[in-house]
Amino acid sequence: MTAENDAPPIPPPSCPPIIGDVAPNFRARTTLGPRTLASYRGRWLVFFSHPADFTPVCTSEFVAFAEAHAAFQALDCDLLALSVDSLSSHLAWVHSIAQRFGVAIPFPIVEDPTMGIARAYGMLPSGATSSATVRTTFVIDPDGIVRALVAYPLTVGRSVAELLRLVKALQTCDAADVATPEGWQPGEPVLANPPVTADGLAEAGANGTDWYYRLGSA
Numbered sequence: 429m430t431a432e433n434d435a436p437p438i439p440p441p442s443c444p445p446i447i448g449d450v451a452p453n454f455r456a457r458t459t460l461g462p463r464t465l466a467s468y469r470g471r472w473l474v475f476f477s478h479p480a481d482f483t484p485v486c487t488s489e490f491v492a493f494a495e496a497h498a499a500f501q502a503l504d505c506d507l508l509a510l511s512v513d514s515l516s517s518h519l520a521w522v523h524s525i526a527q528r529f530g531v532a533i534p535f536p537i538v539e540d541p542t543m544g545i546a547r548a549y550g551m552l553p554s555g556a557t558s559s560a561t562v563r564t565t566f567v568i569d570p571d572g573i574v575r576a577l578v579a580y581p582l583t584v585g586r587s588v589a590e591l592l593r594l595v596k597a598l599q600t601c602d603a604a605d606v607a608t609p610e611g612w613q614p615g616e617p618v619l620a621n622p623p624v625t626a627d628g629l630a631e632a633g634a635n636g637t638d639w640y641y642r643l644g645s646a
Contacts, residue, residue, distance in 0.1 A: 444550025447576065451475070451568045452548045458536035459518050463508070466572070472505035472599070473568040474591055477551040479560035481513045481521035485585045489563075490525060490533055492588040497534045504570075505595050507535035512546055512559045515539040567595060569602075604646040617643040 445451055455464045465475070478486040493507055500507055511518075518537040526532055538545065543559060546552035551561040563580035575598050580586055597608045606618040620642040 444548070445566070445574045445577075447574055449574050451566065451572050451574050452545075454545050454548070456538045456540065456545065457515050458508075458538050459515065459522055459533070460536035463536055463538065465508075465568075468506055468508070468568070469572055470570050472503060472570060472595055473508060474500065474505060474565060474595065475508045475510070475549075475568060476563070476565040476586075477510045477546060477549070477561040478563060479582050480511060481517045482524070485583065486511075487521075487525060487529075489585050489588070491529055491531050493535065494525075494531050494533050496588050496592055499592055500595070503592075503595055503599065508538065509535060510538040510540055510545060510551070511561060512540045512543050512552070514541055565591060567591070567598065569598070600646050606644070606646055609643075618646045620644050 451465060453465045455462065465473075478489065480486065490509070493509075497507060513521075518539060522533045522537070540546050543552055546561050549564065549566065551564040552559070560582060562582065563584070563586055565578045565586065566574055567576040569575045576594055578586070578591075578594075593613065596614050597612055600614070600618065601607060604618065606620060608618055612618065622640045
């Protein structure tokens with residue numbers, strides 16, 4: 429992670445960010461000290477909300493994220509969690525997870541008691557009657573652009589393995605200008621982008637496969 433950015437926070441957009449938008453900046457307290465979203469520029473980031481501390485589904489997710497932390501780091505990808513609970517609640521929950529499960533939480537958890545960050549990211553609908561956020565996950569690239577987002581209901585836990593695969597797939601697509609097929613895993617064939625010229629179409633059909641579906645290596 430790069431040094432803290434002292435610039436004023438970017439005002440939240442009128443609508444929650446979608447794929448291709450600049451992720452709204454913020455400054456907040458976390459379990460590992462103050463953080464700004466802008467301080468993660470230059471690295472990939474998985475920024476995710478959880479409904480509440482001391483809840484069973486969230487605990488299972490945090491244990492899984494902690495166990496996969498090294499794998500995300502190997503991809504130059506950081507993890508950043510958020511809920512509307514207070515910092516003291518976050519710290520107590522992290523301590524409880526360490527005691528009960530023997531797992532240290534190595535990534536910061538943002539406190540958002542005013543719900544400002546959650547609302548800016550659409551983690552908490554404007555008309556919500558509860559302060560519990562949905563399980564929203566944003567994958568943000570090194571330029572601060574939202575590249576993927578996934579939302580789960582309160583009762584269904586996320587697949588951390590799928591989020592790890594998603595980051596790997598995005599990085600592969602960026603590096604080689606390709607696409608990944610359903611269920612793609614690192615090392616498997618990727619899809620070449622369809623041709624956009626007549627000459628490209630003729631060349632694409634020369635290898636005996638359909639021009640719009642060509643498997644290759646990254």
